[in-house]
Amino acid sequence: MNVYEDRLARIRREMQRREIDAMYLMMSGDLQYLTGVERQPHNPTDDDKHGDELYGAFLTPEMGPVFVVPRMGASDYVREQTRGSHWIEDIVVIDDGDRPESVASMALERMDFPARLAVSDRMWARALFRLREADPGLQLCNAARILTPMRAVKDQKETQIMREAGRITDAAFSAVLKRIRLGMTEYDIGREIEHQLVLHGGSGVSFHTTVSICGAEPAVDGETVPVQPGSVIAFDFGVVYRGYVSDFGRTVFVGNMTETGRRYHDAVMEAQATAIRAMRPGEITAAELNQKARDVLDAYGWGEYFTHRLGHGIGIDVHEPPFLYQLDDTVLQEGMCFTVEPSIRTSDGLCVRVEDVVQVTPDGGEPFTNFSRDYLVI
């Protein structure tokens, strides 16, 4: 039994336990997790091909997954992705002439008219309306309740891929630092990062690369400030590698480092190190871990500069549950992966960022990116 057969068997047992008759997932991290078929990266603005609202796959405890795929721009891709995947039952292609209401009816019929259907967390309203028009009595629920806990714990193969994504990220960052020159803008540096991530083996970025140059003169007329002596450059970027992602942050000081900068830097790194040490299975919740890092910065009197959650789950998607914040009482389990990013923005406009993807292990957290956390002065 390979990894996808195993995951499909687990999801089917869980469906039966919860009296869910069928599941319809859009192209998503969930579907990649279950079948190995990667979603194509989102475009910056909305695209919409005929049948897109039903683009995905359905399954029941007895049958499927059956993929439903728009002809245009998707069917060749899915056929390529599913080649040799004997755990996939069928691919139904939606032609430009097919009415979406008929496609919805076909799907419900092949699912043997489920009473209770679990759908993707982000399934489009349009898709739900189509399905409810085809069967007005259909009860819908969120498939994430089953899939989220499964995806949160990364197995050995996933861990290996995510470690490699981390290695690519470290290597790309190292190459970028060697290429930063006075006068470069945030845009120039961002472009270099994205290029180095691809050169080092990534297939693209996991989210929009953010480079913030602060600590020197303020922006004029919305123009970004170029690198100059005294600049502080905060990085936040990540790569996609074999369907898994990284998310990484560091802070680089140009020319010299002020005493204040050094103190902020020390505090942020101490907060991160404290959190990483505490990432042991069964011993701490997501909310408690968040509080632990916050306590460190509070002790310095800088808690108010740390304005966001400590981190987020990560894997196929850049943000996945669980989340390291006060409302999430998930107990950390071995194999879970989180970003740990107690970054601050101070009242005098300095950003100190650090971020690494860290896995929960019995010996405490194991970071997948290992670029130096010491002072980085270029």
Next chain:
Amino acid sequence: MNVYEDRLARIRREMQRREIDAMYLMMSGDLQYLTGVERQPHNPTDDDKHGDELYGAFLTPEMGPVFVVPRMGASDYVREQTRGSHWIEDIVVIDDGDRPESVASMALERMDFPARLAVSDRMWARALFRLREADPGLQLCNAARILTPMRAVKDQKETQIMREAGRITDAAFSAVLKRIRLGMTEYDIGREIEHQLVLHGGSGVSFHTTVSICGAEPAVDGETVPVQPGSVIAFDFGVVYRGYVSDFGRTVFVGNMTETGRRYHDAVMEAQATAIRAMRPGEITAAELNQKARDVLDAYGWGEYFTHRLGHGIGIDVHEPPFLYQLDDTVLQEGMCFTVEPSIRTSDGLCVRVEDVVQVTPDGGEPFTNFSRDYLVI
């Protein structure tokens, strides 16, 4: 009354006419159209901040729009975007400690407990579940039915911005052609396109840039083939400029052009020109226009190489209704904008692409990109 007040007044009249009590839109092209608040570009993989499923705005015929905005990564952005926008009633910030179910209840209460709520076409299932948990009797319908016909017809200001997006696209393409050298890969050229689009004033790409090098030796081991004498390069890319987009295609022949290439090229350009001439208001439907271009290629015996729809509506999003294909019987109206792209991929592996955004006018279609449609040989 400015453009947003006017659009909000129109949408409210339409809601009353259709007995829709309230509307909840996610951050989307629809919400930009109604309020001027631009959605941030989608990330390639899913991101998820606390409260993201309710990130958007709601309104009724009597009140709103009220924005609902996650604190993290969104509230500063929306405050900046809404500065001076007196047609926006309020901004409610979702803090990390706020329970989403309370936010959903707050929203329904402020909407005065609607019986019938219109939601975004792509509203997340998770958001709909939240709203239905807060009010199990809530009736939901698709807001696209009202918004789609409004957005399809571009007013003078939108037309001006889209013309400028076209001008940027033409200028960037011209700069790219001067920089193509033997040995460049699809990736190299794509990177140059994206750079030139930004240098010429764009804020980013509207969809993933596609460069296909065909006509020369086939790819080995999944490596892309670099440009060589005899290559045929098909381009498909677009820019975002002030919240509106372009979508553009051409075909470039490297070194020389075969007689066969010339004949395919002529046929594709004739199909496009025929369609553009026919784009007069009130005289033709989307489906008929699609057929008109198809007839030209059919007459050459190459209809089977033209495997997708003739084009799609375009504006804030790269694909918007109406769509130029057999199931869409929308009658073309003055001000509507479509891509016209009767591109072919022949059985011998040659791609001939052409694509321009074209507006419907009483004198026939007016293209917003005007780069030469003659043979392009470099």
